[in-house]
Amino acid sequence: MTKAIHFLPDEETHEATRLLPYVMAVMVYLSALALMGSMMLNKGFGDMTESLSNRLTIQITTADAEMRNAQVDEVTALLRKTPGIDYVRKLNDVEIEKLLEPWLGKGNVTDDLPVPAILDVTVSRDLTLNLDAVRGMLAQVSDNIHLDDHQQWLGRFLRLMDMVEYTALGILLLVVLATICIVIFGTKAGMAENREIIAVMHHLGAQDSMIARAYQSRFMKYGLKGGIIGLVLAFITLVSLIYLSRDLAEGLVRIPELPVVEIAVLLVIPFLAALISMLTARYTVLQGLGRMV
Amino acid sequence: MIHFENVGMRYGMGSEVLKDISFNLKPGSLHFLTGPSGAGKTSLLKLMYLAHRPSRGKITMFREDMAGAARKDLPKFRRKIGVVFQDFRLLDHLTAVENVALPLWIAGGKGAVIEEHVEELLTWVGLKGRMKARPPTLSGGEKQRVAIARAVIKRPDLLLADEPTGNVDPAIAKRIMHLFVELNKLGTTTVIATHDMGLVEEVKADRLHLSDGILQLIKAGQSLPETTSFDPAEFETTSLDQNEYGPLGYDGEDDQ
Numbered sequence: 201m202t203k204a205i206h207f208l209p210d211e212e213t214h215e216a217t218r219l220l221p222y223v224m225a226v227m228v229y230l231s232a233l234a235l236m237g238s239m240m241l242n243k244g245f246g247d248m249t250e251s252l253s254n255r256l257t258i259q260i261t262t263a264d265a266e267m268r269n270a271q272v273d274e275v276t277a278l279l280r281k282t283p284g285i286d287y288v289r290k291l292n293d294v295e296i297e298k299l300l301e302p303w304l305g306k307g308n309v310t311d312d313l314p315v316p317a318i319l320d321v322t323v324s325r326d327l328t329l330n331l332d333a334v335r336g337m338l339a340q341v342s343d344n345i346h347l348d349d350h351q352q353w354l355g356r357f358l359r360l361m362d363m364v365e366y367t368a369l370g371i372l373l374l375v376v377l378a379t380i381c382i383v384i385f386g387t388k389a390g391m392a393e394n395r396e397i398i399a400v401m402h403h404l405g406a407q408d409s410m411i412a413r414a415y416q417s418r419f420m421k422y423g424l425k426g427g428i429i430g431l432v433l434a435f436i437t438l439v440s441l442i443y444l445s446r447d448l449a450e451g452l453v454r455i456p457e458l459p460v461v462e463i464a465v466l467l468v469i470p471f472l473a474a475l476i477s478m479l480t481a482r483y484t485v486l487q488g489l490g491r492m493v
Numbered sequence: 494m495i496h497f498e499n500v501g502m503r504y505g506m507g508s509e510v511l512k513d514i515s516f517n518l519k520p521g522s523l524h525f526l527t528g529p530s531g532a533g534k535t536s537l538l539k540l541m542y543l544a545h546r547p548s549r550g551k552i553t554m555f556r557e558d559m560a561g562a563a564r565k566d567l568p569k570f571r572r573k574i575g576v577v578f579q580d581f582r583l584l585d586h587l588t589a590v591e592n593v594a595l596p597l598w599i600a601g602g603k604g605a606v607i608e609e610h611v612e613e614l615l616t617w618v619g620l621k622g623r624m625k626a627r628p629p630t631l632s633g634g635e636k637q638r639v640a641i642a643r644a645v646i647k648r649p650d651l652l653l654a655d656e657p658t659g660n661v662d663p664a665i666a667k668r669i670m671h672l673f674v675e676l677n678k679l680g681t682t683t684v685i686a687t688h689d690m691g692l693v694e695e696v697k698a699d700r701l702h703l704s705d706g707i708l709q710l711i712k713a714g715q716s717l718p719e720t721t722s723f724d725p726a727e728f729e730t731t732s733l734d735q736n737e738y739g740p741l742g743y744d745g746e747d748d749q
Contacts, residue, residue, distance in 0.1 A: 204598070205587065205591050205594060205595060205598050207584060207587070207595065209585075209586040210586065396582065397584055399544075399582075400582050400584065401595075401599070402544075402567075402568075402571070403542060403544060403571060403576055403582075404571065404572075404595055404596045404599050404643075405568045405569070405571040405572030405596065405599050405600065406568065406599045407565075407568045408565075410599065490564070493543075493544060493545060493546060493564075493567075
């Protein structure tokens with residue numbers, strides 16, 4: 201005889217809850233995707249804002265090439281003398297052509313196209329640069345010189361980043377709530393199916409906690425099984441999406457890297473699913489039994 | 494052991510199925526519970542095995558008030574009671590051994606000890622070759638014997654049996670009755686609900702007779718009085734060893 205008697209029938213014969221691990225798998229799949237997507241975008245946005253946070257871009261749009269080159273030299277010299285600016289570099293034709301390629305197509309950047317000169321400026325992290333003063337200084341050279349500190353763009357970007365994170369969090373909360381509801385329904389259905397067995401166990405002197413343990417252990421297994429299936433499917437989906445989008449969006453959008461360490465944290469999801477299922481089942485069973493004689 | 498005082502019971506909002514039930518069963522006594530179908534025998538047993546609460550009145554068992562006992566305290570009292578259900582109520586997915594072992598396992602018994610006790614008892618009730626069989630593959634009589642073995646495996650303080658010999662042949666019925674009488678001699682208070690008047694006559698124990706929800710005590714060897722009125726003050730029972738009929742007229746012979 202085995203050490204413990206499994207007084208609940210096998211899962212396979214348990215009509216009410218047989219499909220539950222697969223429903224749990226779907227729930228974990230959705231929540232894992234939401235979390236992974238949020239993590240990836242967060243990492244990607246973070247890298248992007250980091251790379252732009254101490255950079256200025258100066259465009260010189262003067263139509264006459266000779267005059268434009270002269271203004272480039274003058275502005276470069278002025279900026280190099282300005283405290284708070286570490287580095288000034290003019291983008292060469294190849295770099296500018298590469299920037300325009302996604303919009304104009306390869307080989308369509310011809311010599312007769314009025315392409316502005318672009319200066320890439322790195323600002324010191326240690327000193328504060330007075331951007332208004334720099335703008336004034338550039339305006340004295342020419343009205344065709346435009347300074348972009350990326351702040352407007354970065355502000356929108358950060359708002360988008362927040363929105364994406366809150367949306368992912370909202371999806372996660374909804375999925376957790378739906379999971380809890382499913383476990384409650386499953387537990388109640390399982391109890392209804394085994395009503396006679398529970399009654400017999402009570403008559404033989406079983407305490408509620410003993411019956412609850414049988415259910416919580418069963419639902420913990422469902423959660424773990426569903427969690428592992430869901431997480432594996434989510435990983436496969438994510439990797440496939442990254443692979444496919446790299447081909448499709450090359451040059452237009454930078455596909456964020458998979459943040460390996462953060463993603464590894466997601467390995468706890470199946471255990472969380474198991475824990476949520478276990479605690480929900482235990483609470484539901486004890487509540488249900490409490491209403492019996 | 495069991496004291497009922499003006500106990501009434503109804504299911505939901507229905508009419509009372511048991512009315513003003515009062516009796517006192519001494520520890521170690523054996524009683525038959527008789528009465529026509531629908532008289533309330535199973536309902537009375539349900540009150541005794543704590544599956545239902547009375548609508549009114551007072552029930553004292555094991556020196557404790559059961560009518561008002563907290564739900565969390567009931568398991569410890571239920572473990573002192575063995576019940577043979579009319580419909581057996583075995584767990585179909587468990588083997589005969591596991592079904593019988595359940596009360597011991599619930600009480601925290603250890604695997605090897607449980608197995609030894611259970612196999613010994615199943616052998617005694619004639620199910621040596623059916624230990625690993627599951628209830629759906631057992632005959633009615635075999636199921637009944639498993640149910641009885643489950644009820645007595647822990648040597649309960651109180652044994653309640655609802656038609657325990659209803660599905661077995663006379664030889665097995667006699668053997669089962671012998672088991673009950675032996676348990677009773679060891680101190681188990683026993684109440685057996687039955688329609689089998691031959692059995693009642695043979696064992697010579699007092700009867701609790703229910704009719705239309707009203708209870709009467711009939712002393713062993715006496716027949717049902719014509720009037721249904723009775724005096725609760727006289728309604729106290731005695732154990733078999735103490736009653737006027739002396740030793741049981743039952744030899745426990747194995748007729749199998």
